[in-house]
Amino acid sequence: MINWTLYKRGMQGSWRMLLIFAAVITMYFTVIISMFDPKLGSALNEFAKAMPELMAVVGMNPVSAELAGFLEAYLYGFIMLVFPMLFCILSSNKLISRHIDRGSMTYLLAAPVKRETVALTQMKVMATGIFALVIYATVLGIVNCEISFPGELDIGKFILLNVGTLCLQLFIGGICFLCSCVFDDSKYAVGVGAGIPTLGFVIQMMANAGKELENAKYATFFTLFDSDGIIAGQSGAIWGMIVLLAGAIVLFSTAIVVFSRKDLHI
Amino acid sequence: MSVCEVQGLTRDYGKGRGVFDLSFTIDQGEVFGFLGPNGAGKTTTIRHLMGFLKPEKGCCTIRGMDCWKDRADIQEILGYIPGEMVFFDDMTGTEFLSFMAKYRKTASNERTKELLDRFELDPRGKLKKMSKGMRQKVGIVAAFMHDPEVLILDEPTSGLDPLMQNRFIELVLEEKSRGKTILMSSHMFEEVERTCDRVAIIKNGRLVAMDKVEALKAAQARKYIITLENERAAAAFAGEELRVVKVSQNQVTVIVQNNIKELISIMNRYPVTNIVTPNQSLEEIFMHYYGGEN
Numbered sequence: 369m370i371n372w373t374l375y376k377r378g379m380q381g382s383w384r385m386l387l388i389f390a391a392v393i394t395m396y397f398t399v400i401i402s403m404f405d406p407k408l409g410s411a412l413n414e415f416a417k418a419m420p421e422l423m424a425v426v427g428m429n430p431v432s433a434e435l436a437g438f439l440e441a442y443l444y445g446f447i448m449l450v451f452p453m454l455f456c457i458l459s460s461n462k463l464i465s466r467h468i469d470r471g472s473m474t475y476l477l478a479a480p481v482k483r484e485t486v487a488l489t490q491m492k493v494m495a496t497g498i499f500a501l502v503i504y505a506t507v508l509g510i511v512n513c514e515i516s517f518p519g520e521l522d523i524g525k526f527i528l529l530n531v532g533t534l535c536l537q538l539f540i541g542g543i544c545f546l547c548s549c550v551f552d553d554s555k556y557a558v559g560v561g562a563g564i565p566t567l568g569f570v571i572q573m574m575a576n577a578g579k580e581l582e583n584a585k586y587a588t589f590f591t592l593f594d595s596d597g598i599i600a601g602q603s604g605a606i607w608g609m610i611v612l613l614a615g616a617i618v619l620f621s622t623a624i625v626v627f628s629r630k631d632l633h634i
Numbered sequence: 635m636s637v638c639e640v641q642g643l644t645r646d647y648g649k650g651r652g653v654f655d656l657s658f659t660i661d662q663g664e665v666f667g668f669l670g671p672n673g674a675g676k677t678t679t680i681r682h683l684m685g686f687l688k689p690e691k692g693c694c695t696i697r698g699m700d701c702w703k704d705r706a707d708i709q710e711i712l713g714y715i716p717g718e719m720v721f722f723d724d725m726t727g728t729e730f731l732s733f734m735a736k737y738r739k740t741a742s743n744e745r746t747k748e749l750l751d752r753f754e755l756d757p758r759g760k761l762k763k764m765s766k767g768m769r770q771k772v773g774i775v776a777a778f779m780h781d782p783e784v785l786i787l788d789e790p791t792s793g794l795d796p797l798m799q800n801r802f803i804e805l806v807l808e809e810k811s812r813g814k815t816i817l818m819s820s821h822m823f824e825e826v827e828r829t830c831d832r833v834a835i836i837k838n839g840r841l842v843a844m845d846k847v848e849a850l851k852a853a854q855a856r857k858y859i860i861t862l863e864n865e866r867a868a869a870a871f872a873g874e875e876l877r878v879v880k881v882s883q884n885q886v887t888v889i890v891q892n893n894i895k896e897l898i899s900i901m902n903r904y905p906v907t908n909i910v911t912p913n914q915s916l917e918e919i920f921m922h923y924y925g926g927e928n
Contacts, residue, residue, distance in 0.1 A: 371737065373733060373736040373737040374737060377722075377733065470720050471716075471718055471720035472720045472721060472722050474686075474714075474716045474720065475716075475720075475721065475722075475734065475776070476737075477684070477685070477686065477705075477709075478684065478709060478712070478714040478716070479709055479734070479737055479738045480706050480707065480709040480710040480738060480739075481706060481709075481737065481738075482706040483705075483706075629688075631686070631687045631688055632681075632686040632687065633681070633686070633687070634681075634686055634716075
């Protein structure tokens, strides 16, 4: 159930965006990894000790002194959450709701291609982007660490951390894609589709910040991505990943059903 | 044999908008004109036929297939010109046409080339930068290039110059002679007159007239603007036994319903300097269907 012509068109429309995000990720990874010092504790760790609250807000409070823990704290608490999330928001709008809003969906449906196939193809364009960004970050992290600090990185843990990120981002992508299919108006699709993950992220930042707001973590799905737990090797973290992945499947399936059954005023 | 059937189609948008209990059938090889004032429900009906909207009540079928349930199968044999041409950003005309051909999994280069020549269209420019007429031509080519059996055309000649409108009429007539079934919504009287076998007029979502074009034409009224030498003569002329709509200075506008001889004999007695038949849109000609209370 894929239309390769449409898939190719979708990829043509998103590779520039992917390239920009990949460049940003490359920059952050290179800079942050260069700040790691296994013996003395990095400059960033000094920061974390000096201003624990501020650094905790953006998830930068290392649970371990290992390289994998270091990367988790400084890259997977903010950079690897926010940039793929931005990609999800932007591409979901481009793939469905903008075509309905503008009217170009007419031509996609005035052809012997099932609506399910159109939605599924567009979903695959988005998923390809998410996979590409996370796999790129994984390879980049491993290569970068092996060059600068050979043998220091626990590659298994680092890959697991990225699998977790992938599950989280697919879940976010599912929310954005569902909104794109539910709302006819691009304005609402982006508003709600971007609003829910952003709100979730802000709640997580609040929960990180202080003891009294800690319970707020139960109000956001970001908690299911327990990056600290993955590094610490807790089994609960794996369950969180499974729940996120299952949620993503449910969200995408719902989106496709909604799109196939809705009235389109195009 | 009927190819397209609409039965009791209803979609109520509230406030009297939508379509209500609409029924008609189109036969194989027939060109069916679909007319009505703006907002009458023409596009809404077409959206149902295209499977974009699910009927609230009633149903529509094309070649016996349900327009909502079997929409993807119907599209195999269907060509569509939307009322509004919206393409994809940043594609050239050539890219768009080849995208559509591949997307539909059809390869009909000969036919596409023939259509491009016919409409003197060079599709190499960016769609975004094309004029309305050029975009319309791209839409026409996209609708006909896979040689569909059934065509749904929503105001197909809007934006085209008279020469191209004529070419389009020729194309429709050729397709008709090849046995294609065509539903065409239009505001151009000439186009409908020359191509359509039957015409349906809808207003406020309801069918108000459906008949052969000749039958509707018999009831047709034409407007003439007659210029006389002076205002006095115009005033006197306006006093004759005619349906006078307007008198302004030395010009008199009359509506004549097939009794053109009578008008000519009256004109003979007056110092007439000019007579003009303004280009009448279909709205004007079928005023008695369109106008009046709801």
